[in-house]
Amino acid sequence: MAPSAEDRLDLPAVGERQSLREQVAHALRAALITGEMRPGVVYSAPVLAAQFGVSATPVREAMLDLAKEGLVEAVRNKGFRVTELSDQDLDELTEIRRLIEVPTVARLADVGRAEIFEMLRPVAQQIVDAAERGDLLGYVDADLRFHVDLLSLAGNAHLVEVVRDLRKRARLYGLSALYARGALMESAHEHLRLLDLLSAGDAVGSERLMHGHIQHVRGIWASNPE
Template sequence: MDHLKGEAPMSEPLNLPDLGARQNLRQTVADALRAALVAGEMRPGVLYSAPALAARFQVSATPVREAMLDLAKEGLVTAVRNKGFRVADLSERELDEITELRDLIEVPTVARIAETIPAERVLTLRSRAEAIVSAAEQGDVLGYIEADQVFHLDLLALAGNAHLLGVVRELRHRSRLYGVSRLAERGELGDSAREHLRLLDSVASGDAGGAASLMRHHLRHVRGIWADRPEP
């Protein structure tokens, strides 16, 4: 594979999730690659080729190439003609702006859910929160990130605003959780995971102020995890 000047080629095996059932391969590959991007498994400055990724997934290059083009439309990667795809980097300012937007959207939304949604509906999400804790205890970084996304989006979905959900989903896709792997290595990921159970209990109890405070604290914690970048 040709190298771009100043760019590192993909050289080490990637930790990527299993594709599982392949009913919509393009979408499944895109979801798996997003998880790897958010986890920091796929690094800025590295050139990834569709054939190499296809070999890792044990599929043809076509659905991988199509999935990467979808990610390029979302601004997550940049297509490099005849070479592959390069992961887009995010500055500290961009990460701060993503956190600010999520704070403006998610904090009041979670408070409103606590005020208006019956506890029994909220508590149907407990298995989602427990899946985050389970992944953390197993040191499964990609499983943690995927379970975290499912929980947060399902919780916000209780507000009944599909447009809001789409905005938050896009913001989450643009984030980078470099520090999750380090927390897992230190055995500290469980503390972050259990924040979701506390948040869920607060929302279910109807404590709007407490839920808002926990959500705000959680976002600040997540921003700290974003900041824990690997050494260049």
């Protein structure tokens, strides 16, 4: 089933380094981030498969992976619909993240851990670099890696998985608009400032920055900013 010109997405080609399922999922995440795939729209696996030049099976498998993350939902006999996040959804996700991440990160502040925090600086810089060149997928990947690695220092694997899931559900929405408004750099640089505060043992400053960082992201991504 060949896609019509108006339905065709600007999707990247897939190669052989990863499984087709992984590559398709990665490409679809990129399409979500850049706004190529729009919330509320139903996408057919065979149509997407034709654009990728692969069979429909790895596309369906990739879509099911995204469905487990809450990014799309299956529509019986039609395909998959990109999940829409309401302001209430964003508020609730933000509240959970704030309750978990803010105090956890603040407790990590310790001059004695300065060398460990410095090991995260290259990742924080990757976030900034990705923001500068408008590499939205690179930004998301580096941002998730930074926060997961930082929270891992608390030694609670279950907490890390909860936060990973929350970030996947919220991170993909509104990023292209954020970049278009020139607001992505401000959010990116907050990661470097956080490392400075943690390395200085400033728990209060770290808590304040993390709280502001999460609220900052919530406000600029929502349709009705706080």
